[in-house]
Every structure is written in structure tokens, then in C-alpha cells.
Amino acid sequence: MSDPANSAPAKADPDTNDLLVSGVSKAYGSGAPVLDGLDLAVPGGSLAAVLGPSGCGKTTLLRVIAGFLKADAGSVTVAGRLLGGPGVHLPPERRRIGIVPQEGALFPHLSVARNIAFGLRDLDRAAQRVRVGEMLDLVGLAGYGDRMPNELSGGQQQRIALARALAPRPHLVLLDEPFSALDSGLRGTVRAEVRAVLRESGATALLVTHDQQEALSTADLVAVVREGGVAQCATPEDLYHRPVDPWLASFVGDAVLVPGTAEQGIATTALGRIPLAAAPGGLREGVVLLRPEQLRLAEPESAGAGGAEGVVTDVCFYGHDAMVTVAVDGLDRTVGIRTPSPLGVEPGRRVGIRLTGEATLYPSTG
Structure with a gap:
């Protein structure tokens, strides 16, 4: 078991937590490929958004990176570690990837503290309490550990879901349309809070969304997926002012x-x-x-x-x-x-x- 004295807060190292997706293809059955030789590079410590129309392969890409799906071709590397590729397919629990699903998906029968501690089974109870306290402080919900999920607002639930994903100090955090269930008045506030938490933690993150405004206002990089590949990956400013073709110009804004x-x-x-x-x-x-x-x-x-x-x-x-x-x-x-x-x-x-x-x-x- 770990010593709580050795469980001091530690930020992810942005210099080593790069995400590299190279030539990834994925088809379902005998159908046309959903992903077709897709390439994507996200520098460590960055928040990147994957944007695209419905059915373009955004969710399939996230599931391939997470390890829920095995790619037909190509490779996924995180923090210099090959997670999937020819002859290699690490299961999700061995990838050191945190996931924030839609609507938070907190365990309703567990307290906030136990939700956050769910992925900390390699720590003893004292070390878990320290780490849970750090995460509650990070997301601005200190003192909420004994509450149940149904006692939280939608925005608070999303912050707890993020705390749970960050608690094991993952190399990468995947966010699957995490704000889609929030009302419009709350969505912008929670986006800003999540962005601030990710910056403070130093984590590398990938946000999957269909909302152009969300992608442009939240991410450091935006990758637009079209016909199974990345049509353009750029800063929000470059993507908006210098899109590579008329279709992309019309899609982004x-x-x-x-x-x-x-x-x-x-x-x-x-x-x-x-x-x-x-x-x-x-x-x-x-x-x-x-x-x-x-x-x-x-x-x-x-x-x-x-x-x-x-x-x-x-x-x-x-x-x-x-x-x-x-x-x-x-x-x-x-x-x-x-x-x-x-x-x-x-x-x-x-x-x-x-x-x-x-x-x-x-x-x-x-």
C-alpha cells in the first residue's frame, strides 16, 4: 500500500503526456470505414476538441483511444507509450486514461468522496482520503465529500465526474460531450470551470463535441473530423479565420x-x-x-x-x-x-x- 506521506499533489507532466493517433482506421462489420487513416497529435498539457457532424466518427475515435474498441489499423500512443497498434491492444484499465462521460454518470449509491476514490484502489484509505480532499479542493467543492450525487446540481455533478477522472493522475482525460445535458445558462459556466481545473491539473485532455461554440471557446486546439479523417487541426483562431476549404468555413461558425x-x-x-x-x-x-x-x-x-x-x-x-x-x-x-x-x-x-x-x-x- 502507498504511504500517505508520498501522496502529495502532483500535476501531470505536459512535456511527456502527448497524444498521438496515427493512421487509425475502424469499420463496423462489412460497412465503410468510420475512421479512415485518421491522424491527430495533441501536445501534452493541451485541451483539444474533436468537432464534426453527426456520424463523422467522433465517438468511435474516443472509444478507440480509450481502448473500448480495437482499431483495424493504425496506432494510439499516449505519453510515449503504445496503447494500441499492430499486435498491441491494452485494455482500458491499463491505459491510464480518465473518462468523463455524458451527464457525469456518477454512481448514485456512493457518496461524492467514494465516487472520487473509485479509481484509487492501489492506495490505502488514508492516502485515498488525502487524494479525495485534493480533488475536492481542485474542483471547488471542498466539504462536499459526504453528499450523495442526487444532492448535487448538474454542474456540481460534472465537476465531481472530472475529479473522479483526474484522481488517479491519468496521462490523458477524455470528455465525451460532458455538457450536453446542462441547460444553456449553466453550460458556459461549467465549461469555464472544467477548463480551469484541467489547466490547474496540467492534464492533457480531449473533448468530443458537436457544438462549434463549445469547441472554439474551450479548447487550445480544434480538430474537425470529416469522412473519417481530420480535415483540419488548428487553434480556434486559425480554424475560424483561415479554414482550409469552403465546407469547413461554413461548418465552423x-x-x-x-x-x-x-x-x-x-x-x-x-x-x-x-x-x-x-x-x-x-x-x-x-x-x-x-x-x-x-x-x-x-x-x-x-x-x-x-x-x-x-x-x-x-x-x-x-x-x-x-x-x-x-x-x-x-x-x-x-x-x-x-x-x-x-x-x-x-x-x-x-x-x-x-x-x-x-x-x-x-x-x-x-
Whole structure:
């Protein structure tokens, strides 16, 4: 048994707790592969989010990493240790991976303290009490050890589930849509709390989610899974402002995609002219990406020679901002304009549009 004197708090070592998924494929039966040669690298100490549409393989990837499923090909390495690969498949209990499932999934018949201590069977009772106390302090619930799960709020249950996952000092923590059961008012608060706890612990973590806002606001890296592979893995800022293709631009946030022509670093579109973040050489045609917050409403006569005009068709108010939909002259589609205040803007009103910032051009492939 361990000596409680040797059970002082210890953070995970971010320099050694890298996650490396290399060439992983997985199919169910004779069907098409759900994962098809997927590659993913997460640096130690980082929180990465796996994002993608329903059925893209997010949950299958998590289950392969956890050891609940055996990959058909490829390898999974955590902290320099091969967990799965040719001729190797360690069972989940030997992988040193903590898991936070949906809705926390605490054991209802066990107290908070006993839930957290569940994975500490290699420690004696005194050492378990020390570690449980450390975890309760870490998640901001000191003194809650004697409570039962049904006496906790949904957010508190999620924090206890995280404490249980972190208690054995895992190399990696997997979070499977852990906030999906929380109401919208609580979700943002609990996300921030979980992120803070993970940073404090130094753990490497992988969050599986279908919520773009959740991924962008919570993770250090976001990997978008499409057709069994990672379409792009980048920081939230790079993913939002520099997506690799129009599909990904539309999937991650709201996108305004319009035909355009680029020359000497300037894109010309039906919405006006705008500088490009990366200027292609020569004259190029393609699709120009703008975000709704880059479009500004103006009086029609003040839009200027480089702007555009159109008619408002819809206004959706969200409190902190509004999305104004405009049918633009000379464009066969409507565009969304995000504005902090829609006062005085209503369907049927004619407006001008001005462009700000920089755009991205996806050249035509034909």
C-alpha cells in the first residue's frame, strides 16, 4: 500500500503526456470505414476538441483511444507509450486514461468522496482520503465529500465526474460531450470551470463535441473530423479565420461565401472590394470567405463606390447582437450581417453594406 506521506499533489507532466493517433482506421462489420487513416497529435498539457457532424466518427475515435474498441489499423500512443497498434491492444484499465462521460454518470449509491476514490484502489484509505480532499479542493467543492450525487446540481455533478477522472493522475482525460445535458445558462459556466481545473491539473485532455461554440471557446486546439479523417487541426483562431476549404468555413461558425476575383491582393465581389489575408499570384477567380461580423450596415448612399446595397429580408435578435439578412443587389443569394444593434432595421428597409478586415479566397479548381 502507498504511504500517505508520498501522496502529495502532483500535476501531470505536459512535456511527456502527448497524444498521438496515427493512421487509425475502424469499420463496423462489412460497412465503410468510420475512421479512415485518421491522424491527430495533441501536445501534452493541451485541451483539444474533436468537432464534426453527426456520424463523422467522433465517438468511435474516443472509444478507440480509450481502448473500448480495437482499431483495424493504425496506432494510439499516449505519453510515449503504445496503447494500441499492430499486435498491441491494452485494455482500458491499463491505459491510464480518465473518462468523463455524458451527464457525469456518477454512481448514485456512493457518496461524492467514494465516487472520487473509485479509481484509487492501489492506495490505502488514508492516502485515498488525502487524494479525495485534493480533488475536492481542485474542483471547488471542498466539504462536499459526504453528499450523495442526487444532492448535487448538474454542474456540481460534472465537476465531481472530472475529479473522479483526474484522481488517479491519468496521462490523458477524455470528455465525451460532458455538457450536453446542462441547460444553456449553466453550460458556459461549467465549461469555464472544467477548463480551469484541467489547466490547474496540467492534464492533457480531449473533448468530443458537436457544438462549434463549445469547441472554439474551450479548447487550445480544434480538430474537425470529416469522412473519417481530420480535415483540419488548428487553434480556434486559425480554424475560424483561415479554414482550409469552403465546407469547413461554413461548418465552423457562420460564413458569407460569394464569388470573387482576386488581383494584386484585392478581392472584388458583389459586396465590394476587400484585401485578402493571403494574396494569390496573378488574376484568380474563386469563392471569397467573409464572416458576418465583417459586414457593416450603412445608409445606402454612404456605402461608397466599393460597397453594395440591398433590402433587409429578416432580423433575428439574440440579445448581445442580431443577425440581419439582406438580399444584395446583383447577388443571387442573401447574406447575413452580424450587428450589435438592429435598432431601426426592419424587413423591407433598403441598406448599404460596407466590408471590413481581410477575406480568404478559395481559387476555382476548374
